[in-house]
Amino acid sequence: MSATPHAAPDTPSAADTARALGAADAFASGPGHALGTLDAAVAAFARDVVVPGAPLWERERRIGREAIEAAAALGLCRIEVPAAHGGLGLPFSAKARIAQALAGADFGFAFSLINTGNIATKLAREASPELVERWVPALMAGRAIGCTALTEPGAGSDFAAIATRATRVAGGWRIDGEKAWITNAAEADVAVVYVQTEPGSGARGVAGFVVEAARAGFVRRPAFALSGQHAIGTGGFALDGYLATDAEMLQPPGRAFKSAMTSINGARTYVAAMCCGMLGEALRIAQAYGSERRTFGVPLADHQGWRWTIAEASAELAAAGLLVADAAARIDAGADAQLAAAQAKLVATRTAERQLPRLAQAMGAEGLRESYPFGRHMNGARVASFVDGSSEMLLERIAAVLRPR
Ligand SMILES: Cc1cc2nc3c(=O)[nH]c(=O)nc-3n(C[C@H](O)[C@H](O)[C@H](O)COP(=O)(O)OP(=O)(O)OC[C@H]3O[C@@H](n4cnc5c(N)ncnc54)[C@H](O)[C@@H]3O)c2cc1C
Known part of the structure; x- marks a missing residue:
């Protein structure tokens, strides 16, 4: 059997895709277009651009930069950016749905793209007019890449323990420290960086700054060589006497930690949605394969033991999907989503980690081909678990919310 791109069974014509993309442009530029039009464009983009690109980006260990720009042309770097700033002004649930569809093709690409869009949204909502003008149009167009930097070589789960230090100097702040394990850091042009302003104060002293990669004092580290998911552009950077203005303090001490924790509910929810996207696509491929591949004179799907794999994955995917929908609806409504987001991510990542290897097994050797996403998706689910x-931090959050006071 020949290698098959994983969307092959219903590959559309180029004209179908162009129509869908054109419809999305219209959606992005004017009111009155149904959200379903954008969903159709995203599905076509995932199938025609991300599916064939993903093995290449993995082989070349790089961000799918060309596809990020193409996605930006569809409006996918400005999903939640307010319309007043040229964004689509869509609710959080639209972003989660788009992330899910793109992750079905490639988790790493989707994660990189969404992280740049997050910075466009954050700056549009919170930065000074000068910073908005400087960065938001470039981020929305995919010309600039953004990242959010909390993690350090010495602090991951314990965010309040970050040691990157901001010290008051005339006219602003001097920042020194090191960030590691940052999505998009391999190429990012602009970062929202969390720092400590008052050593020993923990969460209270944390502030968030807008940091520019081209400025003196920003030292980019080489992209991390990992076991997979290189389209995420994971890396780090040092800040060595980096000077930031007062206006570049996006979130002051007292607000920054809380703001980061609120944003993380959204991130947990879309990562959960992305796990559903990966699992949904793996399920679709395995199902199609099961009616075509024959063993012992019948299609695989005629063997009861084989089809139970499909049934179980579909049942667990449906359950995870309901948790994601609940968390996304809470975020859209501005309600407290701590518990729902943590539960959704815990269940969706574990479901993906459990079911993806089973579906890969159901494909036989064929599933090992790089044109199929099983290997990348299993690695994506690993990444999603961090x-x-x-x-473990999700379990802590769930337990803290549930604990009687
Ligand atoms: C591909 C990738 C992209 C990332 N992108 C970003 C990004 O864009 N921005 C950013 O700021 N960070 C990013 N991260 C970092 C990520 O947020 C951290 O990996 C995560 O917070 C966990 O931190 P750690 O890996 O340092 O693990 P550690 O904190 O060192 O923990 C090690 C292990 O012990 C467990 N553990 C720790 N404390 C406890 C406890 N109290 N009880 C029980 N178990 C515990 C953890 O769950 C983990 O399994 C990224 C990571 C990866 C892998």
Whole structure:
């Protein structure tokens, strides 16, 4: 059997794709277009651009920069940016749905893209007019890459223990420290960086700064060589006497830690959605394969033991999907989403980690081909179990919310 790109069974014509993309442009530029139009464009983009690109980005160990720009042309770096700043002004749930669809093609690409969009949204909502003008149009166009930097070589789960230090100097702040394990750091042009302003004060002294990669004092580290998911552009940077103005303090001490923790509910929810996206695509491929591949004279799906794998994955995917939908609805409504987001991510990552290897097994050797996403998706689910709160930190959050006061 020949290698098959994983979207092959219903590959559309180029004209179908162009129509969908054109429809998305119209959606992005004017009111009155149904959200379903954008969803169709995202599905076509995932199938035609991300599916064929993902093995290449993995082989070349790089961000899918060309596809980020193409996605930006569809509006995918400005999903939540307010319309007043040229964004689509869509609710959080739209972003989660788009992240889910893109992750079905490649988790790493989707994660990199969403992280740049997050910076566009954060700056549009919170930065000074000068910073908005300087960065938001470039981020929305995919010309600039953004990242959010909390983690350090010595502090991951314990965010309040970060040691990157901001010290008051005339006219602003001097920042010194090191950030590691940062999505997009391999190429980022602008970062929202969390620092400590008052050593020993923990969460209370944490502040958030807008940091520019081209400025003196920003020292980029080489991209991390990992076991996979290189389209995430994971890396780090040092800040060595980096000077930031007062206006570049995006979130002051007292507000920054809380703001980061609120944003993380969204991140947990879209990462959970992305796990559903990966699992959903793996399920679709395995199902299609099971009706085509024959063993012992019948299609695989005619063997009861084989089809139970499909049934179990579909049942667990449906359950995870309901948790994601609940968390996304809470975020859209501005309600407290701590518990729902933590539960959704815990369940969705564990479901993906459990079911993806089973579906890969159901494909036989064929599933090992790089044109299929099983290997990348299993690695994506591993990554999902750390980013925006490891599974253990999610358990801690759930337990803290549930504990009687
Ligand atoms: C590909 C990738 C991209 C990332 N992108 C970003 C990014 O964009 N920005 C950013 O700031 N960070 C990012 N991270 C970092 C991520 O947030 C951290 O990996 C995560 O917070 C866990 O920190 P750690 O890896 O340092 O683990 P550690 O904190 O060293 O913990 C090690 C292990 O022990 C467990 N553990 C720790 N404390 C406890 C405890 N009290 N009880 C029980 N178990 C515990 C953890 O859950 C983990 O399993 C990224 C990570 C990866 C892998």
